[in-house]
Each structure stands twice: as structure tokens, then as C-alpha cells.
Amino acid sequence: MSETPTGDLALRAAALDAADGLGKLRDRFDLPEGLVYLDGNSLGALPATVPGRVTDVVAREWGELLIRSWDESGWWTAPERIGDRIAPLVGAAPGRIVVGDSTSVNLFKALVGAARLAGRTQQRGSGERTELLVDATTFPTDGYIAASAARMTGLTVVPVAPEDLPGALSTRTAAVLMNHVDYRTGRLHDLPGLTAAVHAAGALAVWDLCHSAGALPVGLDEHGVDLAVGCTYKYLNGGPGAPAYLYVADRHQADFDSPLPGWNSHAEPFAMIPGYVPADGAVRGRVGTPDILSMLALEAALDAWEGVDMAEVRAKSLALTDFFLECVDAYVPRGRVETVTPLAHAERGSQVSLRTANAADTMKQLIGRGVIGDFRAPDVLRFGFTPLYVGFADAERAARTLGDICG
């Protein structure tokens, strides 16, 4: 590997970085010097505001104020407050997103909720809606949780390849669970078009935004999505295992019937009465006491989005992945890798997946040379491009290092 990148692509990268309006946002993150970090689609980098905030939460809010912080430090309202900060990043109005629990737990709420909403709205006398259609290439937990939600609500899971979804919809469809971006291939699915198709079939559309939120515009309200979930530790940089979120469309909020009606979702939690009365709005998606340390770290992490335009993020993401693919083409001997991620912009998320023989070992070597991506069995290298802190020189160096290893 040439230590001083003076080739055409390196010069192009430098020019692209110099012209990049988002380039200065890298200063909002604490990233180790000299590391090319292309795994922000798995665990986002540490935003610079987080360490100080966490220290204050632990030492002062917990250590000194103790129990008083539930009111005085705003702990109690954190789940809906932070939901409102995520909302503009995924195109939702305030009051529609609540933060807390893991993605899997929120999926369970969303899918049971969708099954119950479908049960309410189906016309009497018409055939029953008994099917839950699930993206057959989904991240595994979505499939496992869908099976449990279906088992507990009397639905049947029907796995469907995303491209076959329109043809699989019918009057038997109760709800559909899709991933906005496929975790393995990086393929972006057509959220507006598929949501419309699901609605045309009289069913509910539930979207998993784990691999799209923070990487590209989502437009939950605009496209009429019914329910959605997502994690906050990938492109939103909330920290390892940071709490996930649940979106419930305005029109469904009054009828949303959670399978996890914990006391935090009660209309009057501190009345501590035996009868459950659900709160209005996003709060209805809460369950138990929120994990404050993780939650307030996430809140601080969202400062990194101050003033950021998601359209600009998307433009840079596509430019980065285009440029990375061009560099791979130039540096990696022909036939050594196969691009799994679609080349069409409309079908590409913010990662590039390359299929190669001996992928696990190749990724180990890349990491050893300071280029961090990840490996997904059996043969996929994943490179995530997070526009807030990854630049074009990073893309060039990653491809050049890969070329060296494969050369």
C-alpha cells in the first residue's frame, strides 16, 4: 500500500472533502486519530458532547440530587422528550415517537398493536385478515419477534421477498413488516410505494428503520406509515445498546393497544391504581422505568444533528458510496469482490456490501490496518458510510487497503 496517497483518486478525495459542507461535523465526534471507521451502521461513533453529559448525570443528577432528579432533572419525561428530538430526523411530528426498550421489544409492541388495529378495522362479514407478511430477508430478530406476535394474536407469518411483496398482498393481509434498508445487502426499499400498496390492500404497514434513520430521509408522516421502530445506536450515534423507539401514526394513537401496558404508559402513573387506563399519545408506548443513563447519553448524542439537513446527508451518503465503489473498481483486482449493494441510487442505503471469498479473514486484515467495517456470514464485507463523520479520503483509503489485501 502506498503510504502517501498521491494518485488521482486520492487527489479527487481531497478535493471532495474540501468541498464537503458536512465535513466540519466530524469535529462533533471523538474519533481515534488515523482510524477509518466504516462500522457506524452497527455502532455509531462517540459524539463529543456525550462524555461530559454522562459525567454530570452520574455525579450530580444521580449522586447529589438522587430521587429528586425524576422531576428536577426531567428524567421522567425523557422518553417522549427524546422521541420529539428524533422525530424530525425521520419525518414525524412531535408526539408520535417514544424512546425506550430495545428494538425487539418495540417490534413486539408494534406488531401486536398492528394485529389489534387490523382486527378493529376489518369489515364484518368480509373474510378474516389472518396474515402477517414479513420481509424474508429481514434482520433475524424481526422474524423471530414477528413469529411470537403472530402466535399470540392468532395471525400466520408469511415470509415474502421484498420484490414479491406487491403480489403477495391480499384481503387476507392484516399487516406487513418491512425493513427500510436491508442490513446485509444495503438495499433501500421503496417505503412510499410499498406503504401505498399495503394500504391499497387494506392492511397496515410497519417499518423497521434501524438501517435508514439518520442516513437518509424517511418521511414517516408524509408517506402515511402506520407504525415504525428503530434503534438509535447506528446512524443516530446514541451509544451501545441505546434505547430504541416506537412511532405510532396520529390516526392510530387512540386505538393503539400495547401488549406491554406498564405503569409508565398509564394516564396517571402516580395514582397507582389497580385499573389500567392508557395515556394519550406517544406515551402510550412506554412500559417500565426508563434506563436513564443510556437514555440521557442518547439525548446528548442527538446534539450532533443540530442544524443538519437530512437531504444534504443523503446527497453526501450517495456521493461517498459512489466514490467508494469507484475506488474499489480501481484498486481491487477484477473478480475478487462482487458488489451486493444496488448501484441505482433509489435502491441504495448508506452502506456498501461486497461479497468475497474468505470474507472473515479479509475483514480481520482490514481492521488490523485501521479500516473498520464488519463481516456478515457467510461471505459479506459491510462498509457503512456515516456522512456526519466519514469523508472521501476515508473511502479512498478503505478501498486502497482492500485492494492491497486482495492483491
Next chain:
Amino acid sequence: MSETPTGDLALRAAALDAADGLGKLRDRFDLPEGLVYLDGNSLGALPATVPGRVTDVVAREWGELLIRSWDESGWWTAPERIGDRIAPLVGAAPGRIVVGDSTSVNLFKALVGAARLAGRTQQRGSGERTELLVDATTFPTDGYIAASAARMTGLTVVPVAPEDLPGALSTRTAAVLMNHVDYRTGRLHDLPGLTAAVHAAGALAVWDLCHSAGALPVGLDEHGVDLAVGCTYKYLNGGPGAPAYLYVADRHQADFDSPLPGWNSHAEPFAMIPGYVPADGAVRGRVGTPDILSMLALEAALDAWEGVDMAEVRAKSLALTDFFLECVDAYVPRGRVETVTPLAHAERGSQVSLRTANAADTMKQLIGRGVIGDFRAPDVLRFGFTPLYVGFADAERAARTLGDICG
């Protein structure tokens, strides 16, 4: 209020503190000077090891090692590792407790799991076991979640006052959910006796340990408890909203069938295969990606238990609450407060609840004078005694301040 406590009770308190073998453990906590903190039954104090550990997790494990920390920093195995550290505090062998999610979410797993276990074991041809008996005075979330679990498994919730439980058990009972210590009154229920009665009726016993774990011996394995849950932010001092835990008895682990089969509970999570195959052991109770910041803060907090004998904790707890009641009797004008907590040691947890007119305002005044307890609607003052960092002088000052306010 006399500023220099020189009375008999103050002298007694000083002598008791001087003789207290656990008194030196207060140095394991960062507590504000001059504060009497009697709300550790709601949010435990900050253990001194936590701030440094959290700083390291954020800055080095997340910020520098990034994604590599899932392996290199032991993040992935934290839920079962920390479960094994809680285990001896509640009388469980290793491999039976897993940490993660909120108490409410774990209750849902435990109750649906119990309903399914009851369904497996009931004799064919015998009457169906259709009832889920629930402590009628339970913390509200237990009742709400029990109702949801029953609804989704075909059971019927039957609320039962704890003293009526033995008579309510029948061949219709599938499972019973009880609180080890009542959150409002501080009453300790007879876990060994009630568990035996539940078993004699052929049903499963599920216990909520939120208000007993860390305050007194529990003996989960010894007494044959079937399933249990608890939080870690009260007597275990794990921090605000720290993850809860789930206990599954050894004999039930192979058949435990979780309603939340997230990918973290899969036998091969990184195979990322569509079919769900549950892991063996406590890991089967995991769901999604664990909230690492909250979880590792809890792990550090458990250092405070190093070398602590729970029998000694229990002895001090009873001595503290006895002494507090004696001080209340001496300082508070007769008829102004009524003791709700049982006087019999066998029926007392580690808190004292006093009923009084104008309880909310009385607690506000106490807090204003540096004595923190809490208020539970409509008329209860709660004072939690956490033997690791509360002393006899604290108890004396709290009672004396209360006497002043009520005088």
C-alpha cells in the same frame, strides 16, 4: 429541633453506629454531606466505583475501541455475567439469572412463560388451569402486565389479598404472582410458605423481588421459586432505571418459552438464520441488544456488595427499623402518625411506612430539612432503610425532624 442531639436516643444511635460492622460500607458510596437519605427503596445511592467506570466505558470502550468492544470489552456477555453477580444476593446458583429490559418487560416474560409451563405440565383429562392469581395490593405495573399476559395466553386474572392466597389456590390455578415485600406498606410476605402452598396446589410461583433483593435473604433456589423478576435500582444501587433481571429455576429452563424471543436469546445469534432456536440457560431470557451504559454502571455498582453477608444486612435492617420506630414513638406526638408496616420481624421488609394526615406536605417539609423519604398517595410516608449506607444516627435524625414537623 435541637441542633445538637444530646438526648438518650442520640447517644444510643451513636453507640449503635460505633458497634455496627457494616457502618464502614458507607464509604463505598458517594452521598452528599449532611443528607439523611431514606429513599434507597426507590433509587439507591451512587456507589463510589460507578463514576470512574462509566467514564471509561464511554471514552475508551465506546469512543476508542468502538464496535470491537462487543467482544474485547465483554459487552456481549454482560447480561448473563451480571446476572451471575446478582445471583448470590438472592440465593440463586450461576446461570439462572439474566439482566436486561425493565421489570415490567421481565414480568411479561415470566408470566407468559409460567402460563406456558403450566399448560405443558397440566394432566390431560383434568380440569383446565385457567387462573392467574395476582396479589391485589401489588405495585400497579405487575397488575397491568399480568392482565396483558393473561389476555394473551387465555388465562383469567384473579386478584387476591396476600393473606387470602392459601384459600384461593385450587386445581384451576395456573400460576401466582406475588410481591416479596409490598411497596406501600413494607410488609414482607412469606415466600417459603406461600411458594410451598402454590406448589401443593400444582401451580407455579412467580415472585417480584423489587423491594426485597439487597435488603434481606431471598433464597430463590432453596425455596423452589419457579420464576422471579426484580429491579436493580433500589437496594442494589444500579442507577436510575438500571436494567432489571429474570430468574428461571433450573428445572424450567429447558421448557421456558419466552414471548420475546429476540436475536440475543438465539442459540447462534451471529448465524443470523431465519429459524429461531433458543439458547440454553439464563441467556434464553435475553431479548434485544442490551443497553450497555446502564448495564455496566450496574456491574460496577455491584462492587459495593463485595464481602457482604446478607444475614448481617438483614439483622442491621431490622435493628434500624426497630430503632426508627422507637424514635418515632418518642419524638412524634401521640396520634399524629400510624405505623402501617408490621411490627413482627417476620412480616417486615426494610422500610417503614407511616400513615398521616397531610402526608404530601409533611414529606415536602422533611425533604426541605434534609431528610429524604417519599410519599405514596393518598396518605403514606415511606422511609427506606438501606443497611449499606444508612446508620442509626440517620434514623434518629429522621424521626426527630418528623417529630418537629408534626409537633
